[in-house]
Amino acid sequence: MAKTKEISRRIKSITNTKKITRAMEMVAAAKMRKAVEAVLRTRTYANLSWETVLNLSAMSNADEAQHPLLTKRSEIKKAAIILVTSNRGMCGGYNSAIINKAKYSVKRHSEVPVEFILVGKKGSLVYSQNQIVAAEFPKSDLVKDASEVTPIVKLAISDFLTGKYDKVFVAYTDFISPAKQIPRVKQLLPIEITSEDKYLGIVGDPKVSVDKEMLKVKEEKHLQAQLGNEYIFEPNPTEVLNQIIPRLLEVQIFQALLEANASEHSARMSAMHQATEAATDMVKELTLFYNKARQAGITAEIAEISAGANALLD
Amino acid sequence: MANQKIIKFEIATPERVVLKQEIISITAPTQSGEITILPDHIPLVSILKPGVVEVKLADGEIEIIAVSGGFIEVLKDKIVILADSAEKGAELDETQIIEAKKRAEEAKEKAKNEVHYDWSAVAAKLEVEMARERALHKWRKLKNINPVK
Numbered sequence: 001m002a003k004t005k006e007i008s009r010r011i012k013s014i015t016n017t018k019k020i021t022r023a024m025e026m027v028a029a030a031k032m033r034k035a036v037e038a039v040l041r042t043r044t045y046a047n048l049s050w051e052t053v054l055n056l057s058a059m060s061n062a063d064e065a066q067h068p069l070l071t072k073r074s075e076i077k078k079a080a081i082i083l084v085t086s087n088r089g090m091c092g093g094y095n096s097a098i099i100n101k102a103k104y105s106v107k108r109h110s111e112v113p114v115e116f117i118l119v120g121k122k123g124s125l126v127y128s129q130n131q132i133v134a135a136e137f138p139k140s141d142l143v144k145d146a147s148e149v150t151p152i153v154k155l156a157i158s159d160f161l162t163g164k165y166d167k168v169f170v171a172y173t174d175f176i177s178p179a180k181q182i183p184r185v186k187q188l189l190p191i192e193i194t195s196e197d198k199y200l201g202i203v204g205d206p207k208v209s210v211d212k213e214m215l216k217v218k219e220e221k222h223l224q225a226q227l228g229n230e231y232i233f234e235p236n237p238t239e240v241l242n243q244i245i246p247r248l249l250e251v252q253i254f255q256a257l258l259e260a261n262a263s264e265h266s267a268r269m270s271a272m273h274q275a276t277e278a279a280t281d282m283v284k285e286l287t288l289f290y291n292k293a294r295q296a297g298i299t300a301e302i303a304e305i306s307a308g309a310n311a312l313l314d
Numbered sequence: 315m316a317n318q319k320i321i322k323f324e325i326a327t328p329e330r331v332v333l334k335q336e337i338i339s340i341t342a343p344t345q346s347g348e349i350t351i352l353p354d355h356i357p358l359v360s361i362l363k364p365g366v367v368e369v370k371l372a373d374g375e376i377e378i379i380a381v382s383g384g385f386i387e388v389l390k391d392k393i394v395i396l397a398d399s400a401e402k403g404a405e406l407d408e409t410q411i412i413e414a415k416k417r418a419e420e421a422k423e424k425a426k427n428e429v430h431y432d433w434s435a436v437a438a439k440l441e442v443e444m445a446r447e448r449a450l451h452k453w454r455k456l457k458n459i460n461p462v463k
């Protein structure tokens with residue numbers, strides 16, 4: 001009988017786990033709906049502003065450095081990666097995917113020292129990989145207001161301007177659909193068109209070509225910039241660029257955060273869905289074992305009793 | 315008027331796309347004054363201040379939009395406004411505007427007495443509300459619905 005008891009205890013514990021994962025799945029689904037809504041609402045604005053940024057940078061290439069944030073440095077001494085991760089685990093490979101992606105880009109450019117700027121608690125995993133962390137920022141699960149990213153943008157811009165970093169990247173998970181998210185490293189500063197996604201490729205990773213195609217499709221769908229325009233600025237270039245560029249960078253990081261959040265919640269939802277299904281399967285299997293063990297126990301007992309009765313009769 | 319030139323126009327805020335249409339002309343309040351842009355304008359980038367954007371749509375209709383600052387980018391084949399917030403005339407609600415304006419004015423009064431108050435933020439808020447009100451008045455006048463005062 002001891003065996004059946006043990007099995008029934010396990011069934012109970014798995015049933016409880018299943019309840020938790022199911023609840024988490026539902027919570028993630030609700031949060032995902034909100035996050036996806038937010039990301040889609042802002043996407044037009046973000047893409048239009050990214051177009052503007054690229055337009056401006058294309059133009060500034062033509063007649064030398066209109067603004068320090070658009071200027072490419074000839075020597076790259078140090079780079080920074082703003083790494084957007086989740087606060088909590090239980091979301092499948094979401095965090096490890098983006099951290100690995102960031103690590104690959106660091107490895108590929110090993111001649112340049114890289115510092116991390118973390119957004120979200122799980123980013124602290126990079127500490128254990130001997131990476132240098134310059135700053136940590138908290139992140140809310142559902143980003144509502146663009147002002148949440150202001151300190152991050154300020155830090156990035158000021159460190160870039162003082163020459164602490166010569167390049168700034170943002171690593172986040174791009175939301176393609178609830179079933180597909182792609183980790184992505186995007187160059188933020190200086191703003192350049194040509195090297196926009198240089199860090200994206202990982203040599204020898206078969207998945208990359210697929211990812212790149214997906215991104216290209218997404219970009220073609222949303223970005224229809226024709227570059228290389230000559231602009232006039234009102235009232236003057238410096239003033240306009242001084243106002244417009246930090247704002248546009250803010251929108252970029254904000255959008256990255258929104259994309260990351262939408263991805264996180266969808267990743268968590270599917271991870272929890274799988275966990276719930278696995279628990280269901282396990283309970284089914286264990287119930288079968290339980291019934292078999294119970295039956296075997298009863299059969300053994302009856303055999304014992306009848307054997308005892310037979311012995312008495314003799 | 316038969317062969318009126320038109321240009322693509324899009325006005326987006328972080329929350330939504332307010333208007334995406336082909337237009338004949340647009341008048342927007344920039345920091346250095348109000349400008350009107352027609353198709354075939356030279357590419358231009360300018361900073362908007364809170365105010366009223368007046369758009370003449372391809373079918374001759376006029377649309378009034380209240381914006382609270384942002385940027386206007388004129389390209390060869392399209393005009394883009396990236397606004398911090400924007401509302402079409404039809405979406406503006408008078409009672410809400412008046413209330414918001416009152417709140418902003420009160421805050422401004424209060425700010426005068428308090429040293430630590432963020433004066434410029436309050437003033438900016440009031441300016442936005444006033445721009446909204448102006449847009450509403452203009453829109454009402456245009457559509458001839460019970461003009462205010």
